[in-house]
Amino acid sequence: MPVDHFLLMVLYALLVSVFFALLWRRERRARIKLFLQLFVGMVGGALLLAWLMYPFPGGPPAPIP
Amino acid sequence: MSDEERPEGAAPAETGSEPAPLPSGRGLGALVAGFLVPGLGHVFLGRVGRGVAFLVLILTSAGIGLSLEGNLYRMTPGQPLTYLATLGSMGMGLPYFILRWGTGYQGSVTAVGYEYGTAFLLTAGLMNLLLLLDVWDIARGRKS
Numbered sequence: 406m407p408v409d410h411f412l413l414m415v416l417y418a419l420l421v422s423v424f425f426a427l428l429w430r431r432e433r434r435a436r437i438k439l440f441l442q443l444f445v446g447m448v449g450g451a452l453l454l455a456w457l458m459y460p461f462p463g464g465p466p467a468p469i470p
Numbered sequence: 471m472s473d474e475e476r477p478e479g480a481a482p483a484e485t486g487s488e489p490a491p492l493p494s495g496r497g498l499g500a501l502v503a504g505f506l507v508p509g510l511g512h513v514f515l516g517r518v519g520r521g522v523a524f525l526v527l528i529l530t531s532a533g534i535g536l537s538l539e540g541n542l543y544r545m546t547p548g549q550p551l552t553y554l555a556t557l558g559s560m561g562m563g564l565p566y567f568i569l570r571w572g573t574g575y576q577g578s579v580t581a582v583g584y585e586y587g588t589a590f591l592l593t594a595g596l597m598n599l600l601l602l603l604d605v606w607d608i609a610r611g612r613k614s
Contacts, residue, residue, distance in 0.1 A: 408538070408583040416534065417590065424527050424597055427520060428604055431614060 540587020
């Protein structure tokens with residue numbers, strides 16, 4: 406399986422958002438609303454955090470196992 | 471609590487200070503079934519569609535974790551956090567025990583997706599533990 410950080414993050418957010426939308430809401434419209442809130446919150450929050458961290462210097466490159 | 475204050479999906483609160491009745495044998499059976507096979511508890515209680523959806527979600531999460539060769543936690547003496555993580559992973563029920571003792575799956579710490587896979591595997595277990603709480607509430611009549 407290809408390891409794409411962003412793709413895996415989106416996939417994870419997708420699974421978790423669908424799960425909680427099904428678990429916590431019973432009405433179709435409410436489920437869609439909660440799903441969008443969670444999904445956008447997780448993906449958008451991660452992108453925002455990444456953008457805020459951009460000016461900070463990175464460490465040395467990770468060693469190749 | 472009025473109808474407007476009640477969380478969505480919650481059944482009307484019981485009046486007075488009497489606790490809700492404990493789940494019947496069928497409810498306890500649903501709990502056990504839900505622990506062993508994700509989503510089966512909901513199916514037992516008549517929520518077939520939701521149960522199947524939960525099964526697919528949890529198996530998908532576990533499958534992605536496996537394909538990334540993530541860590542399937544086991545208890546390591548001297549590392550208390552692994553105890554918690556193991557309990558969380560065990561939450562996925564039969565799949566955990568089949569993977570651990572049936573196939574001898576261990577994951578690969580040198581795999582590129584190891585950390586991601588670990589997160590997916592742990593999430594699968596934690597999701598099912600949350601489902602058990604939902605089954606419990608449905609069996610007690612607190613949720614629909």
